[in-house]
Amino acid sequence: xxxxxxxxxxxxxxxFSFSALAQQAQVLSLxxxxxxxxxxxxxxxxxxxxxxxxxASSNAALALPDPVVSVSIANLxxxxxxxxxxxxxxxxxxxxxxFARGDSLSIRQKQLEQLAMQQPYLRENRMAGTKVxxxxxxxxxxxLQESIQLIENDRALFEQLxxxxxxxxxxxxxxxxxxxxxxxxxxxxxxEDRLTQLQIQHDSAKAQLSRWLIGxxxxxxxxVTNLGDWRVSSELPVLPPISEQWxxxxxxxxxxxxxxxxxxxxxxxALEQAVLASKSAVELAQQNYKPQFGVNASYAYRADExxxxxxxxxxxxxxxxxxxxxxxxxxxxxxxxxxxESEGLKxxxxxxxxxxxxxxxxxxxxxxxxxxxxxxxxxxxLVQMREQAEAALNAYENDDGDFAEVMRARIDDLNARIDMLxxxxxxxxxxxxxxxxxxxxxxxxxxx
Numbered sequence: 001x002x003x004x005x006x007x008x009x010x011x012x013x014x015x016f017s018f019s020a021l022a023q024q025a026q027v028l029s030l031x032x033x034x035x036x037x038x039x040x041x042x043x044x045x046x047x048x049x050x051x052x053x054x055x056a057s058s059n060a061a062l063a064l065p066d067p068v069v070s071v072s073i074a075n076l077x078x079x080x081x082x083x084x085x086x087x088x089x090x091x092x093x094x095x096x097x098x099f100a101r102g103d104s105l106s107i108r109q110k111q112l113e114q115l116a117m118q119q120p121y122l123r124e125n126r127m128a129g130t131k132v133x134x135x136x137x138x139x140x141x142x143x144l145q146e147s148i149q150l151i152e153n154d155r156a157l158f159e160q161l162x163x164x165x166x167x168x169x170x171x172x173x174x175x176x177x178x179x180x181x182x183x184x185x186x187x188x189x190x191x192e193d194r195l196t197q198l199q200i201q202h203d204s205a206k207a208q209l210s211r212w213l214i215g216x217x218x219x220x221x222x223x224v225t226n227l228g229d230w231r232v233s234s235e236l237p238v239l240p241p242i243s244e245q246w247x248x249x250x251x252x253x254x255x256x257x258x259x260x261x262x263x264x265x266x267x268x269x270a271l272e273q274a275v276l277a278s279k280s281a282v283e284l285a286q287q288n289y290k291p292q293f294g295v296n297a298s299y300a301y302r303a304d305e306x307x308x309x310x311x312x313x314x315x316x317x318x319x320x321x322x323x324x325x326x327x328x329x330x331x332x333x334x335x336x337x338x339x340x341e342s343e344g345l346k347x348x349x350x351x352x353x354x355x356x357x358x359x360x361x362x363x364x365x366x367x368x369x370x371x372x373x374x375x376x377x378x379x380x381x382l383v384q385m386r387e388q389a390e391a392a393l394n395a396y397e398n399d400d401g402d403f404a405e406v407m408r409a410r411i412d413d414l415n416a417r418i419d420m421l422x423x424x425x426x427x428x429x430x431x432x433x434x435x436x437x438x439x440x441x442x443x444x445x446x447x448x
Contacts, residue, residue: 026230030138030237037134037212038127047119047126054116061109067097074300084303087311096296104287111280114273121270128266128436130212135432137209142232143425144202147418148195149234154414155191183404187411236424239431246438250364255357262356265437271349278342285338288331294320360437367430370423377420385409385416 038044075088083089249257262268300314324331392409 027233028138028230029233030135033138033209033213033232034131034134037130040212040214041126041130043126044123047123051116051119054112054119058109058112058116061112062105064100064105065098067095070094084306087302087305090300090302090314092298092300094296094298096294098292098294100287101292102287102290104284107280107284107287111277111284114277114280118270118273118277121266121273124266125270132432132436134209134212136429137205137212138232139425139429139432141202141205141209142234142236143422144198144205145232146234146421148198148202150414150417150421151191151195151198154410155188155195157410183407187407236428239428240435242431242434243438246434247364250361251368253361258357258360259353262353262360262437265356267356268349268353271345271352275342275345275349278338278345282335282338282342285331285335288334289324291321291323296320356437360434363430363433367427367434370427370430374420374423374427377416377423382416382420385413389413 070093072092072094073083074090074092075086076083077086077089083091246261249261296316296318298314298316300316302311302313304310389406389409389412392406395405
């Protein structure tokens with residue numbers, strides 16, 4: 001068993017890649033993961049329920065308060081408790097109705113409706129954010145899964161090399177040295193450790209993604225049970241392209257145009273609804289300067305005199321109203337508080353646009369850097385790593401190199417392929433993250 005035989009084994013494993021064992025696990029595509037997460041998101045159901053409740057409350061806000069009815073006996077004499085003894089004794093029925101100040105009912109109805117109409121924008125933002133989170137988790141699992149597969153394929157080669165080197169050393173054939181055996185075993189051990197770390201990360205990412213795939217509260221494990229032992233597909237998904245117009249705007253730092261575009265983002269539109277509701281709150285507070293009116297009426301029945309002579313019944317009607325004369329301690333402060341809250345929400349909206357613009361530029365910078373790295377790996381690094389591995393093989397075959405250099409070259413080649421895989425998946429992650437800002441209605445992924 002000589003060097004040329006070992007080189008032949010290396011060449012064979014360089015061309016032939018070990019395929020994964022047939023797996024019975026179900027394949028979960030990116031689009032399927034996103035669709036399932038959106039379908040099972042209980043937050044969206046709760047948001048719809050909040051919207052329905054808010055609209056119902058807004059409809060109820062237009063109703064006047066119920067009238068107040070009271071029935072009483074007035075001026076009943078205590079020396080005999082006879083209803084017809086004194087002319088002042090009456091059986092009274094009173095009714096009163098209060099009215100809202102100014103236009104407070106319609107303003108309150110408008111405010112509740114504005115708050116309720118926040119929910120569609122919040123749901124749209126939730127769905128866009130869910131797509132990003134699920135896609136990033138799916139891509140992380142894909143990267144870890146395929147990295148494990150690359151190492152598994154090369155581990156078979158290293159195991160063969162370790163066995164061949166040990167056999168060659170034991171038979172005293174060729175010029176295999178003891179440190180070649182140690183080197184082969186060391187690299188094999190390091191591969192095992194690396195596989196263990198990647199598997200831990202892979203299982204953790206799958207657990208995080210499974211949280212999005214859980215069914216409703218009555219059947220919390222239904223979706224996971226139906227999926228069984230699932231794995232993500234082994235091909236990168238094709239994402240919808242990002243508009244070149246937006247990419248050019250970000251690259252040119254056209255902040256005003258970008259800010260205008262981001263103003264249509266559902267997160268910002270939800271804040272705008274809150275601002276509108278706060279303006280209505282200011283209007284509502286200003287209604288406290290207007291008087292509140294009320295009307296009342298009463299009918300008093302009197303019994304006939306003991307002699308049989310009839311007595312006239314009484315009817316009364318009245319108008320009441322409050323005069324907001326002392327406004328400094330109450331109404332002024334309520335209005336000032338409503339104005340401050342409204343201004344605070346406006347500031348919060350502007351701050352949210354600024355933060356989103358900064359986040360978008362950060363993601364775009366990562367996107368550009370990853371594109372440059374991908375081109376560099378495709379054009380140079382992968383080719384050079386492959387050539388280095390072949391050169392090490394040729395030198396070893398011609399007794400001009402050692403086994404450690406062959407192993408090192410193979411490890412470098414493996415690392416380069418794993419790095420390229422990480423670049424490709426991270427590039428897709430940045431695309432998904434940028435789509436959050438501009439392409440809310442576009443599907444995150446397409447089935448391969």
